Amino acid sequence: MATKPVPPRRAPRLYLATPEVDDPSPLIASLPGLLAAADVAAVLVRLKPTDQRTMISRVKALAPAVQEAGAALLLDGHAELVARAGADGAHLTGIAALEEALPSLKPDRIAGIGGLATRHDSMAAGEAGADYVLFGEPDARGQRPSVEAIAERLQWWDELFEPPCVGFAVSREEAAEFAAAGADFVLVGDFIWTDPRGAAAALADVERAIRQAHGARLGTARAEQE
Template identity: 70%
Template sequence: MAAKPAPPRPAPRLYLATPVLADPAPLLAVLPRLLAAADIAAVLLRLAPSDPRTLITRTKAVAGVVQAGGAALLLESHADLVARGGADGAHLTGLGEMKEWLPQLQPSRIAGVGGLPTRHDSMMAGEAGADYVLFGEPADDGTRPSSDAIAERLNWWAELFEPPCVVYALSRDEVEEFAAAGADFVLVGDLVWAEPGAEAAVLADAEAALKRGYAAAAEAAPASRG
């Protein structure tokens, strides 16, 4: 009997993190253009501290633009404001925040989890039902694993676990590397905002890198399985 071709994994997509915003107006001025420049699955809204009413108002303003552009809006933390702000979900940090908020967000909202420094933490989040796990984001002190170490964890996760994996990329080269390593989504933030006025071009370049990495992985994958 001939071996069946192995099904290809879905193509990875971009996930855009905003700067930490005290005023969303500058972002709103460019956001529609950015959402049109590349295939962005979701936007992670990072808000500067303020009172709940102000945070809800800012979330609503961004949510309308993001959702009109075909992407989901997630709040970084502030899980208590997701529903009132019209967001699609929250990005939770660490297992403690996950345990508190995941049951309250799901199934109607997305609950992604980062702040998972060990493989065991990642497994705990996956087993708890997180909608995705995030690897590679800088710690509070700015330190971060090497790109090789991040790619190794991606490979491990992609081979063994079902929940989607998001990985944080600091450069176009990392976008390509992580797409090849098995990421379902690649989170870009500082990479995009470091070049004021060129954000759309950077996103388009990141999407091209994503496609190159995915194509390279597809070429390297076994053509069939028993």
């Protein structure tokens, strides 16, 4: 009896991290064009620390530009502000922060996690209820694993676990590498905003690189099956 062919998986989607937000006005002006330039699934808002009322106001000002484009708005930390600010979820660092935030986020909002130093931590995060796991972001000292180690962790997760995995890329080349390794999403940030061509051009360029890497991966998989 012939087996039903597995539908090809979609290319990884982009997860865009903002610069640290103090005055949200420049972002409000640029986000609609950015989110129209590429397939951005979510925007991670990095808030400049200040009083809670001000941070909530900044998120509320940004939210329409993100959510009306069909993207989710997540806060980098600050899970306690998510509901009050109208955000869609939060990105937490470490198991303890995830476990503390879950009661306020679940079941209606997204709880993502990074800061996962070991495979055991990653599995514990998945079992605790994380909606995605992030690999490759800098630690508190600014250190990151090698690109090869990040790609290996993404491939391992992709092959064994159900929750999506995200690769933290600091260049177009890393984004392509992580797409080829099996990332469901690729997080991009600073290098997009500092690109001399402009953020929209940089984002579209990264999306092309991701799609090319994904297409090559699908072609390799098909060849191995034949």
